[in-house]
Amino acid sequence: MSLEKELKLKQLYQLLPESVVAPSAWFTANGYSSQLVYKYVKNGWLTKLGNGAYIRPASIHEWQGAVLGLQKLAELPFHVGGLSSLNILGYAHYLPIGGEKTITLYGEKTPPAWIRQMESPSFTFHKKPLFGDLGLKKQSTSIRNWQITISSAERAILELLYQVDDKGITFKFVSEIFESLTTLSPRLLNELLQNCSNRKVKRLFLFFANYYSFPWAKHISKTLDLGAGKLQIVKDGNYNKTYMITVPKEFNA
Numbered sequence: 690m691s692l693e694k695e696l697k698l699k700q701l702y703q704l705l706p707e708s709v710v711a712p713s714a715w716f717t718a719n720g721y722s723s724q725l726v727y728k729y730v731k732n733g734w735l736t737k738l739g740n741g742a743y744i745r746p747a748s749i750h751e752w753q754g755a756v757l758g759l760q761k762l763a764e765l766p767f768h769v770g771g772l773s774s775l776n777i778l779g780y781a782h783y784l785p786i787g788g789e790k791t792i793t794l795y796g797e798k799t800p801p802a803w804i805r806q807m808e809s810p811s812f813t814f815h816k817k818p819l820f821g822d823l824g825l826k827k828q829s830t831s832i833r834n835w836q837i838t839i840s841s842a843e844r845a846i847l848e849l850l851y852q853v854d855d856k857g858i859t860f861k862f863v864s865e866i867f868e869s870l871t872t873l874s875p876r877l878l879n880e881l882l883q884n885c886s887n888r889k890v891k892r893l894f895l896f897f898a899n900y901y902s903f904p905w906a907k908h909i910s911k912t913l914d915l916g917a918g919k920l921q922i923v924k925d926g927n928y929n930k931t932y933m934i935t936v937p938k939e940f941n942a
Contacts, residue, residue, distance in 0.1 A: 697725075698734060706833050707748045710758030712801065713741045739803035752792045752810040753830045756837050759794075759804055767796035768825055768838040771815070771852065772866075774845035777828060780869045795840070795848065818851050818887050820844060824877055843877045846870060847885060850893045853922065860923050860937055867897040875908035882909070888916035892932040899931075900940065 704719060705711050716726050726743065729735040735743045742758065744750070759765050773793040775781045791811045794800070800814050824844030827836040840848060846867065852858040885891055892915055898906040919933050926935035 697721075698729070701729075702745065705745060706754075706835070707745050708751045708754035708832055709748075709762065709835075710738055710742050710744050710755045710803065712758065712763045712803065713743075715758075715762040716743070739806040741801065742803035750807075750809060751832075752812075753832055753837060755804055755807060755810070755812070756792070756794070757830065757832060757835055759800070760838055761835060763801065765796065765798060765801070767794045767798075767800065767814075768840060769793065769828075770795040770840035770845055771848040772845075772858070774840040775842060775849065775866060777839055778842050778845070780842060781866050793848075815848070815852075818847060818885060818890060820847075820881055820884055823884060824881050841874075841877065842870060843873050844881055846873075847881055847890050847894060850890045851887060853889070853893060855924070863893070864897065864900075864940075868901060870901075871903055873903070873905050875905045878905070879908075879910050882913055889920055889922070889934075891915055892920060892934050893922065896929060896932045896934060896936065 701719075701721065713723065713726070717723070726735065730737050730743070733746055736746045736748070738744045738750075744754070748754070756767075756769060759767055769777065769792060771793040772781060790809070791813055793813050793815065795815050797816055797819070800812070804812055805814075824841045825838055826841050828839045829836055839845075849858060849863060849866070853860060853863055882891055882894065891913055895909070895913070895915075898909060915933065919928070920935070922934045923937055924935075925938075927938050927941070928935050
């Protein structure tokens with residue numbers, strides 16, 4: 690290898706940390722042609738990962754590296770949210786979810802094929818609920834102290850409530866997580882709830898906030914629009930007149 694080519698490869702390794710997935714467009718933007726990338730793969734200096742993405746050889750396939758590739762290198766507006774974000778923030782660590790092998794991402798666009806094709810870790814994608822950038826935060830990673838964008842606990846619990854149904858996240862599962870949410874920001878919660886158009890999310894949130902009677906709950910707006918009509922959240926439950934939802938009988942609606 691010539692000195693110039695060796696320096697080019699060293700520069701690539703400086704730009705691209707181990708475990709971070711880099712899309713094809715990133716290489717082009719940084720002066721690495723598709724022919725050169727092909728040569729790196731052929732010589733074992735890069736490993737192809739799915740359709741149109743690459744990683745340094747012998748790298749551990751961490752979910753953080755895939756998310757950094759999506760957010761930082763591909764510059765796509767996806768964030769870690771829902772249960773995954775609550776896990777990161779320490780609110781769901783005691784639940785039996787096995788280190789969470791599937792990471793939940795939120796974004797309005799169609800995710801690239803390479804991340805949809807990943808199996809370990811794997812990712813699920815959701816477009817709703819929509820809050821724009823409200824309630825997002827930066828979280829440090831173990832990869833060169835690069836940061837990923839995740840939902841705050843306030844936003845994440847609303848995202849999780851959106852998934853509550855007979856075939857998704859259960860009422861009881863959410864109740865266990867909600868019980869640990871003792872220090873939420875009522876200011877941010879009010880902003881999020883005012884921007885929430887989903888009546889199920891708002892009704893469930895207010896039910897749990899009232900049920901656990903956290904200090905922050907008394908600062909939640911009393912003028913939220915909860916919509917009209919009854920909602921069956923669980924089958925064979927009790928009907929709560931205040932929030933117009935059915936809840937498990939043990940919650941004494």
